Structures are given as structure tokens and as C-alpha cells.
Amino acid sequence: xxxxxxxxxxxxxxxxxxxxxxxxxxxxxxxxxxxxxxxxxxxxxxxxxxxxxxxxxxxxxxxxxxxxxxxxxxxxxxxxxxxxxxxxxxxxxxxxxxxxxxxxxxxxxxxxxxxxxxxxxxxxxxxxxxxxxxxxxxxxxxxxxxxxxxxxxxxxxxxxxxxxxxxxxxxxxxxxxxxxxxxxxxxxxxxxxxxxxxxxxxxxxxxxxxxxxxxxxxxxxxxxxxxxxxxxxxxxxxxxxxxxxxxxxxxxxxxxxxxxxxxxxxxxxxxxxxxxxxxxxxxxxxxxxxxxxxxxxxxxxxxxxxxxxxxxxxxxx
Ligand SMILES: Nc1nc2c(c(=O)[nH]1)N[C@H]1C(S)=C(S)[C@@H](COP(=O)(O)O)O[C@H]1N2
Ligand SMILES: [Mo]
Numbered sequence: 001x002x003x004x005x006x007x008x009x010x011x012x013x014x015x016x017x018x019x020x021x022x023x024x025x026x027x028x029x030x031x032x033x034x035x036x037x038x039x040x041x042x043x044x045x046x047x048x049x050x051x052x053x054x055x056x057x058x059x060x061x062x063x064x065x066x067x068x069x070x071x072x073x074x075x076x077x078x079x080x081x082x083x084x085x086x087x088x089x090x091x092x093x094x095x096x097x098x099x100x101x102x103x104x105x106x107x108x109x110x111x112x113x114x115x116x117x118x119x120x121x122x123x124x125x126x127x128x129x130x131x132x133x134x135x136x137x138x139x140x141x142x143x144x145x146x147x148x149x150x151x152x153x154x155x156x157x158x159x160x161x162x163x164x165x166x167x168x169x170x171x172x173x174x175x176x177x178x179x180x181x182x183x184x185x186x187x188x189x190x191x192x193x194x195x196x197x198x199x200x201x202x203x204x205x206x207x208x209x210x211x212x213x214x215x216x217x218x219x220x221x222x223x224x225x226x227x228x229x230x231x232x233x234x235x236x237x238x239x240x241x242x243x244x245x246x247x248x249x250x251x252x253x254x255x256x257x258x259x260x261x262x263x264x265x266x267x268x269x270x271x272x273x274x275x276x277x278x279x280x281x282x283x284x285x286x287x288x289x290x291x292x293x294x295x296x297x298x299x300x301x302x303x304x305x306x307x308x309x310x311x312x313x314x315x316x317x
Pocket of ligand 1 (some may be wrong): 215
């Protein structure tokens with residue numbers, strides 16, 4: 001069973017300059033690997049990331065890395081849990097740019113390496129609850145979405161944030177063929193105050209390495225108090241908007257998946273109960289799964305419940 005040792009580096013041990021320099025070093029190595037990948041057809045390897053410990057961690061047992069990276073939802077590669085790992089070999093998540101625009105004073109298109117250099121990466125160990133009633137504990141590496149939004153200076157008229165995934169059928173087999181589960185690209189959205197909440201991150205890594213394709217390389221959203229489908233993978237564009245943006249699962253089945261998608265044991269999915277969940281963990285001799293009660297806001301109520309003060313969460317599911 002893989003044992004993960006969280007980095008022991010404290011903020012005082014590592015400066016932004018160290019992060020910058022080590023990352024430049026790794027980028028040089030990654031470029032070399034890419035050339036190798038082009039020549040030999042081998043996938044680019046995961047690169048180690050340096051992170052500083054972030055807030056809001058949990059000491060619950062981590063879900064083992066091999067499960068986090070092999071049991072996935074990423075319909076661009078197919079609807080099966082192993083499709084994202086097994087059918088993503090043609091996907092090239094680099095080079096990559098992320099455009100941040102809409103109702104902002106300074107719209108910008110960032111190169112992925114520029115983005116990685118701009119913010120110190122934090123390790124955030126979060127619970128992840130899928131709407132299908134399974135859950136994991138995952139050590140992400142990333143930075144607060146708020147830090148990126150600050151760079152582009154949202155206008156006073158901006159009330160929401162829209163996220164757009166990638167449409168590249170030649171690399172994404174789930175986007176080809178007759179049966180299409182959803183319209184592409186995958187899209188998601190948050191209210192601006194949810195997007196600016198300190199728990200909301202853009203993740204560029206997991207388990208101390210750059211994100212594998214199946215987990216949303218090179219950059220994905222993580223909003224730990226909401227169902228997993230809000231955490232859009234392979235983000236190409238973030239746009240500040242006035243009105244509530246569309247959400248892929250909501251468009252597909254509006255009576256089953258709402259815009260808010262806050263984890264809530266009191267609001268059942270029309271086809272199953274949300275009162276309990278199956279935690280896929282690494283706690284025992286063999287990693288297993290354990291049934292446990294679902295927590296309101298996935299256990300982050302103290303941090304986020306005030307965002308929804310006065311709202312009927314049964315109506316705004
Ligand atoms: N672009 C995109 N993002 C996506 C999905 C998807 O199909 N496409 N699936 C979502 C769902 S339903 C879940 S539960 C999480 C799963 O993240 P993980 O595979 O990294 O655990 O990704 C979410 N983000
Ligand atoms: Mo999900």
C-alpha cells in the first residue's frame with residue numbers, strides 16, 4: 001500500500017524565489033521529457049512539485065494514490081471509471097494557456113508555466129464527495145482561485161465566474177462518436193463570492209506531482225464543499241459574468257443536478273439517497289471502503305455556511 005509523506009517544508013524554509021528557481025529547473029527537465037515523448041511516443045512523466053502546507057487540512061487517512069489516479073470521472077475520455085486513465089494517452093496537456101476575461105479590468109492569457117511561477121503552490125488535503133455517493137481524501141497542490149482573480153481585477157458588475165473545459169475530439173475519445181453524454185466543452189460556474197472563498201483552489205498537482213491527465217491536467221478547479229462535478233478539469237478559460245453561468249450536469253439533467261451542488265445529506269438525488277457515502281480510504285491493512293454519514297457542506301460548514309444564509313437549500317440544490 002502506498003504511503004504518502006506530506007512535505008515537511010514550512011513556509012519559513014522556502015521562499016517564493018526558491019519555488020521560482022526550483023520550478024524553472026523542473027520546467028527545463030519537463031521540456032526535455034517532452035522532446036523524448038515526441039520522439040518515442042512515450043507519455044510525458046509527472047514532475048515533482050514543491051508545495052507549502054496550506055490551511056484547512058484534514059488528518060483523515062488519504063485515499064491511496066493509485067486509486068485517486070485510476071478511479072475517475074472525466075467524460076471527455078469516456079463514462080467508465082477507468083476510461084480517463086486508459087483512454088487519455090493521446091491527450092497533450094502541454095503547451096497550455098488559460099485565458100481569464102469577461103467583466104475584468106485586465107483580461108489576460110497566461111501560459112501554464114507563467115501561472116505556476118506566479119503563485120506559491122500549497123498542499124491542500126481535502127475531502128472529495130462525488131454526487132454518486134463515494135468520497136475520497138486527496139492531497140492537492142494548487143493556489144487559491146482568489147489570487148488569480150485579483151490579478152485580473154473583476155469589475156463591480158461581475159457577480160459570477162464561468163469556467164470552460166477543453167474540446168479536442170482528436171485527443172479525447174469520449175468526445176467522438178455517435179453517443180455523446182453531454183455537449184462539449186464541459187462548462188461550470190460559481191457565484192463570485194464562492195469563487196473568492198479561501199477554500200476554492202485551482203489545482204495543478206496531486207500527491208506532490210503535476211496533475212496526471214486523468215485528474216484534469218494541467219489545471220482543474222477544486223471546491224471541496226460541493227459535489228465533485230463542480231470541479232471542472234482541463235480549464236482553458238475563466239470568464240467573469242453578471243448572470244449565472246451554465247453548468248454541464250445541470251444542462252444535461254436539471255432536475256437531478258442543480259447549479260449550487262452543495263453537499264447536503266438532507267437533499268436526496270432523485271434516484272438515490274445522499275444521507276450516507278462510501279469513503280474510499282487507505283486506513284486499514286488493505287485499502288477499503290467504509291460507509292459513513294454525509295456531512296453538510298462536506299464537513300466545511302463552519303467555513304462556508306454563511307455564504308448561503310437565508311437561502312432555501314432544498315430549492316437551490
Ligand atoms: N472536464 C471535466 N471535469 C470534470 C468531470 C468531467 O467529466 N469532465 N467530472 C467531474 C466529476 S463528476 C468528478 S466526481 C470529479 C472527479 O475528479 P477526480 O477524477 O480527479 O477524482 O471531476 C469532475 N470534473
Ligand atoms: Mo462526480
